[in-house]
Amino acid sequence: MNTSEAMQEYLAEAYRLAYYQSDSHFISTSALAEVLHVSPPAVTRMVQRLKEAGYLEHEPYRGIALTPAGEREALMSIRRHRLVERFLVDVMDFGWHEVHDEADDLGAVVSQIVVERMALLAGSPRRCPHGEPIPTEDGVMPQVVDYPLNDISLNQEMVISRVTTHDAGKLDYLGTLGLKPGTGFTLIERAPFNGPLQLAVNGSIQVIGYELAGALRVCTLDEYNLV
Secondary structure, three states: OOOOHHHHHHHHHHHHHHHOOOOOOOEOHHHHHHHHOOOHHHHHHHHHHHHHOOOEEEEOOOEEEEOHHHHHHHHHHHHHHHHHHHHHHHOOOOOOOOOHHHHHHHHOOOOHHHHHHHHHHOOOOOEOOOOOEOOOOOOOOOOOOOEEHHHOOOOOEEEEEEEOOOOHHHHHHHHHOOOOOOOEEEEEEEOOOOOOEEEEEOOEEEEEOHHHHOOEEEEOHHHHOOO
16 A cells, blocks of 8 residues: 555654664654654554554554564655755755755655666765665665763773764754764863863864764764765
């Protein structure tokens, strides 16, 4: 069956929630409601639609999980979104802080043929502008190995892997600090009691608050190049 824009959004967010937790592929409907900014009754209605379509399974006290068909739909939706983001940044010269909502709108209406042409024009990227992996045409999500910036040790040569916020203001500010995916840095000082961090980035010292640093995932260069 053809999936509506709303159904694709629910499936994609359900996949993202499950992807970044290690203990179970089941997620709660309350978590889905929170990330989508909708009411619990709205989630319940959509979950029933997706279950009837064969995209979700639901188990009492465990939550919901994507079926293979649901996972395929989710991955194709995520692929479209992230490729459109790359096209907007790399080809149309949008800022990386400007493209999330635009890609939501555009990715929902462009055909798969157009999306794949966008991918070619953008150089067949493997990550979105924010560092998230782009699923393959075959529906495989590359596995990312990275760690919270706030947890790493001092004086390690690391690379920014992903930025997990969509907040345009935060992204714009991180960009002014040079803290984008693929950028190398060294954590040189961490103030106590969740104080600010000092990073050596491209020959300069940048200071970032503990809360904002929580939006950054980092890894070694070799781990970054695995994707």
